[in-house]
Amino acid sequence: MKPYQVACFGEVLWDILPDKKLPGGAPMNVAYHLQKLGVPVAMISATGNDADGDDLRQVMVQLQLDTTFIQTDPRHETGKVYARLAATNEMQYEIVQPVAWDFIQASDRLKEIAKMPGYLVFGSLASRNEVSRETLLSLLDGGRTLVLDINLRPPHFTQELVELLLQHCHILKINEAELAQIGDWYKFPASMEERVRAFSQKYDISTIIVTLGDKGAALLMENAFYLHSGYKVTVADTIGSGDAFLAGFLYNRIVNTPPAVTLAYACALGALVASYHGGCPAYDPNEIIALMNK
Template sequence: MPTPDVLVAGEAIVDFLPDRPGPLQAVEGFSRRAGGAPANVAIALARLGERPWFLSNLSTDAFGDFLADTLTSEGVPERFLTRDADHRTTLAFVAHDASADRSFSFYRTATADQHIDPSVVGDDALDGLSWVTLGGVALASDPARSRLLDFAERAREHDCTVVFDPNSRPELWSDTATYERVLDDALALTDVCKVSDEDLAGTRFGDESLDTLLDAGPHTVLSTRGADGARVVADGRAPWGPAEHEHTGYAVEPTDTTGAGDAFLAGALYALANGEPLSETLAFANAVAALATTESGAIAALPDREAVMEFRTN
């Protein structure tokens, strides 16, 4: 099996999905699912055939064992997974509205994902990588925040393309000013950024064009619009050159939109890592995201490459 060319860094957590739509106080039962945006991206890439390294820290509690078993069963290598007996696993309880959109309630005090240790990734490993991907949830608190920002800087020194998904969860941040400051720090170290409107709400980027994000650091910005598809802009620094494309997405009947953005990012990474042009990258990523919404949970419906190609031809 080839050595991974992509490394995904960030949290793996446990999502509890409701047995019915509506507010959490009306829900009587939940089902347990592996989650966390970076873990979702890593698993989605593995299913597509682009097996990545995954840098994270898992608790040794029962939920951590569940996450470790899930990652192993999905073919994600454990080389850069550390285990932590001193901190528990983050839990997220999900609520769904009538259109299958979701909101989260986190239980994340002194948890394992806040203690990710990028020092386990040596310079020799970075020399063998082309892509390093970070998620924003792990940047919400230290020590993970400072460690991962330092890691992004080190990755760039080794000529890795740094991909960043802010994945904003306002309830995890002390205030909007702190989020915006960390967002600025991360964008300055980013080559490719994937964002949604929610990620930028309340920040100086929220009412501006994507060009403002390009000015903050990335040479390429992928902007998701839910059922309305996605857009990409790139400037002259991008290896694929300046460009702008849109894709209107694919019509599906969603069951659960949890993880759709993560599926999109994995699809985009897969396409870019395999040398696809930006227009094809958007189309492929939108197809992966659409398929991911057709079952409950962020991972259950993640497709392989063959399923994506069949979906696009129907």
């Protein structure tokens, strides 16, 4: 089997905007940016046996994404999310359910993928249904470095689910609002660094990334805390910018870049994608370095 350095588990779908539809889903966005950076990625998901599924698979092939592990569900439709831009410049989402990616089936081939060295990226959304959740849990003890992009989308999570996933996590990506929400469950300190360190202690997570929107990001890694103020761009939309950030972070971990540079690169890629429309835009990776050098 192909030596996939990263496996991304979860939703593949169509983002339905007021004027167009775009391919998306956080794990697929991460996979897209990683493969653009030259990292072999396995995308594990499911589409429906319908025209939307056919179109989505065709787009994935055009984006040069490996579709080997995209299952076809004969009973449920391909995933859709209705997205609109709020006044705060953040996207708001209505996520249809149930859909095909709620029913990803376990298999021996997926367990083989889980045992390969590298990273496994997953989130809370694809765990909302018991079928996909059980499949995911069957892959978490294979030996990969587990990357949880928590991605809380009300009403598609519970505290119990979040706590379960946090127990299976080596690298956590979380945004500022999610850090505040989960931190309040445990009455963690108010200051961001103290809250992140308390999080790290409670769940024994050595690497925590906090995305701060247009204010950049923070990183706790090997007990050192890093901050980056981000890069200023003209925002087209913020769809997938956090996913691009995570891809930039993982790429730099794979090539063993120092933490501060890793954080800067991730911020630059996230900002670059926010300057384009959609989560999987066409761009030249050299634009990332150009933005960092501005």
